[in-house]
Amino acid sequence: ERLHVYMVTWQQSSLGILALLLSSPPPVTATRIVIAGRRTMAMVPTSGAEMLGKRRWAVVGDALNQAKPAYRVAEKLREAGKDVVVVNPRAREDVVSSGLCVLSLRDCAQPPIDVVDLIISPKIGPDIIVQMAELGIPDVFIQPGAGTDEIREAAASAGISVHEGCVLIEL
Secondary structure (H helix, E strand, O other), X not given: OEEEEEEEOOOOOHHHHHHHHHOOOOOEEEEEEEEOOEEEEEOOOOOOHHHHOOOEEEEEOOOOOOOXXXXXXXXXXXXXXXXXXXXXXXXXXXXXXXXXXXXXXXXXXXOOOOEEEEOOOOOOHHHHHHHHHHHOOOXXXXXXXXXXXXXXXXXXXXXXXXXXOOHHHHO
């Protein structure tokens, strides 16, 4: 897994940036682009196949609400034969006591979680990474909109593998 860092100026067109990304040597998991001093992450077509091949997943988000993308992610993983635990730090006590979800990764029963799918507010993400590190969960699959530099850096310093992508597209 390699992270390529490129400096581009604001004047360069998006086509020039795309050409730059497409010319990157494979395999590229993500390419960091710095534009006029602002850091952004570019989603480069990659394969999260190794993570998607694992069996026990925790979907962190509002995966009980059918109107939310987290629900569709949890269902897609179940349809693919995965064992899915729903983690919702914002769940009401009656929902938690019914056994539909847990409040934190620390509350997940055995066997251990293989992969965490992060599909929640980026403000909550750093705490999830801390829990992953405490529990020895090796992989996080970050859905679009759920990642930040702080989350990526915390995962890297904890030795957690990161894949940014969409389960709904990649599975």
